[in-house]
Amino acid sequence: MANRKSVTLVDVAKYAGVSIATVSRYLNGVRVRPELAVKVAEAVEKFDYRLNPAARLIKGQKSETIGVILPELDHPYFATLLEGAAEQAREFGQSILVGSCHGKHEVEEQTIDQFAHNILDGLIYTPVAKSVNLIEIEAFRELPVVIAARDKSVYPELPHVYQDTHGGGYLSTKYLLSLGHRKIAFFASFWEPGFTEMGMLDILKTPGTGVYSSLNRFSGYLEALQEFGISYDPKLVIKCSYGFEDGKSAAKELLSRMIEFDSIVTASDYVACGVIDTLEAQGISVPNDVSVMGYGNLELGKIIKPQLSTIHQNMFELGKQSVRSLHDVIHEKDTEDILLDVELIVRDSTSKKEI
Amino acid sequence: MANRKSVTLVDVAKYAGVSIATVSRYLNGVRVRPELAVKVAEAVEKFDYRLNPAARLIKGQKSETIGVILPELDHPYFATLLEGAAEQAREFGQSILVGSCHGKHEVEEQTIDQFAHNILDGLIYTPVAKSVNLIEIEAFRELPVVIAARDKSVYPELPHVYQDTHGGGYLSTKYLLSLGHRKIAFFASFWEPGFTEMGMLDILKTPGTGVYSSLNRFSGYLEALQEFGISYDPKLVIKCSYGFEDGKSAAKELLSRMIEFDSIVTASDYVACGVIDTLEAQGISVPNDVSVMGYGNLELGKIIKPQLSTIHQNMFELGKQSVRSLHDVIHEKDTEDILLDVELIVRDSTSKKEI
DNA sequence: CTGTTAGCGCTTTCAA
DNA sequence: TTGAAAGCGCTAACAG
Secondary structure (H helix, E strand, O other): OOOHHHOOHHHHHHHHOOOHHHHHHHHOOOOOOHHHHHHHHHHHHHHOOOOOHHHHHHOOOOOOEEEEEEOOOOOHHHHHHHHHHHHHHHHHOOEEEEEEOOOOHHHHHHHHHHHHOOOOOEEEEOOOOOOOOOOOOOHHHHOOEEEEOOOOOOOOOOOEEEEOHHHHHHHHHHHHHHOOOOOEEEEEOOOOOOOOOOOHHHHHHOOOOOOOHHHHHHHHHHHHHHHOOOOOOHHHEEEOOOOHHHHHHHHHHHHHOOOOOOEEEOOOHHHHHHHHHHHHHOOOOOOOOOEEEOOEOOOHHHHOOOOOEEEEEOHHHHHHHHHHHHHHHHOOOOOOOEEEOEEEEOOOOOOOOOO | OOOHHHOOHHHHHHHHOOOHHHHHHHHOOOOOOHHHHHHHHHHHHHHOOOOOHHHHHHOOOOOOEEEEEEOOOOOHHHHHHHHHHHHHHHHHOOEEEEEEOOOOHHHHHHHHHHHHOOOOOEEEEOOOOOOOOOOOOOHHHHOOEEEEOOOOOOOOOOOEEEEOHHHHHHHHHHHHHHOOOOOEEEEEOOOOOOOOOOOHHHHHHOOOOOOOHHHHHHHHHHHHHHHOOOOOOHHHEEEOOOOHHHHHHHHHHHHHOOOOOOEEEOOOHHHHHHHHHHHHHOOOOOOOOOEEEOOEOOOHHHHOOOOOEEEEOOHHHHHHHHHHHHHHHHOOOOOOOEEEOOEEEOOOOOOOOOO
16 A cells, blocks of 8 residues: 555554664564554555565665575576575575676676675676686675685685586496496596696696596596596597587587497587487497497486486585575685585496407 | 775865866766876776666666576577577677576566566566466566567567577478478477367467467478468377477387377477387487488587478577667657567478378 | 755564 | 664765
């Protein structure tokens, strides 16, 4: 009733026959004499009154709004992360201001800058991968921030919530090994021009090389290999980004090297699909001739034939947990980094090695 | 420099040797004498000063923030819509407060209520499908709202930005017809217990039946059939939701009816995948024996075999356009409903009927 | 064009 | 407990 826009503490107080301070207290959960509380409650009800958030903020209250900045919103990983974050935020009574960087580093800076204008209680931030030149975020000094889905090589001073990518690489490889495979190709996304094959192992030992989760995956691959006493062969490593087409061309590249391989560890289910597509087109059967591991456990993997063996990352949980961690930081509780386990999913793109 | 939290207009004004009004004007793009402007600019720079958004809001300024409420964030359709919205919002200098209903009607009400607490310039709202009981949103009276991705059967008084679902059904069916198919099954999601087969046609003529985009798709199907002088056979219509498994079971249901069919119009690419899966498992080849149309043109459709013929809906553009329309409403320009065209994508899940 | 000043709606002392 | 009143940081009306 009445035009909400003009309803203010004064109106409510007047109607209830108390002071505005009392109404304010009542609405903020401060003890008020029961008789008054009843009257205030009535008045509030009658006007359908709500505190003006802007006016509260000016007094330094919390906004109950957090920012979430993601590289893209329409990639299944981040969409699921966001959905998880939204669920937890809702449970906390918080709203989410969302920002996408559209995969571009330029936009990232702009988005963060724009967010600095907003009144946020905190920020969840997933930098665009490959952020060799990290953004100097001044907002980070004043705002509680947690880094999501990126390892400690970026913004190591901030709390992180991330997946065990090393474990993912390890699990994939070890599983393939346990199936009897020995010539396991690895599709990596980190192979920059400056990286020689020889240098790769050294790079691994250098922390802070950038947001290369693929690097962790690679170290997991190496660890598993080592465990089985298999020596690492650079020829088996192919540079490959994360898409379907990337998988196709990387598979072609591998084929063109004319070396023996019995299985492939990829960095994404899309890549695995591309690989399978190319392999089968060459008359190479998956998994009979070559086993292929996906990564990420997308819906897609259950739909294509063969169904993908893959590594499940619980991005939904990661989103929820990020909001929880941020909540802790905001409320000045101790926050520890959280490393979420990944899980091996066995389906049909992998099989025992035929001898 | 300096603790930002405490920097205020007064500080800047003092440093620049002008009044706070001048600083305010300068920052708001109101003309200021050049000499002063320079000094103010310096001071602003020095303090890295920014207007306190909360304080502005209290004076009734725009928040440059819009809300976007979607049924889910991790469905490709909505994720892409959101990404489009985010891009346009960024261009407008607006931020997006995002809300997910997690596909549940209960959450929807809660989310909207929560949003009413926030200071938004406007709201883009995609009700959960099947909202037979539409939410009475009081915020709608005060807030500029545009409905996205839903037809005029819901909230007809508000501006809409939506896809031509009727056209999608029409295009799919007509294409199949042009290929020589005559027994075209239709997988519909709108078949509620109350709907008898006889009643369906009547339902079509009753506007405002609910958010059943599938109903529009069905009317497109009927129109195409009519154009070719084919009579509609209720036996060919199967109730089916939007997922992969739904497609599988609907296909089984169709098979169990023991009637002849040469092609299928589905409501989603996931469904088409499920259908193909089931059909092929029964030794029915797609497209040789049966042609299958997907809907939505998801990435998935390019990956599976056979690649899906489908209908492309530009959800990204829909998202962008929604923000534009909302922008118009906010700035009190006339806003017309916008119906976005869909496009027929021909790939490999359909083919000429063998005679 | 500039400065002074009165609020915006709320929270929070401070006295009572 | 409660109410009166002093701001919070900003915008805008007003007078110069």
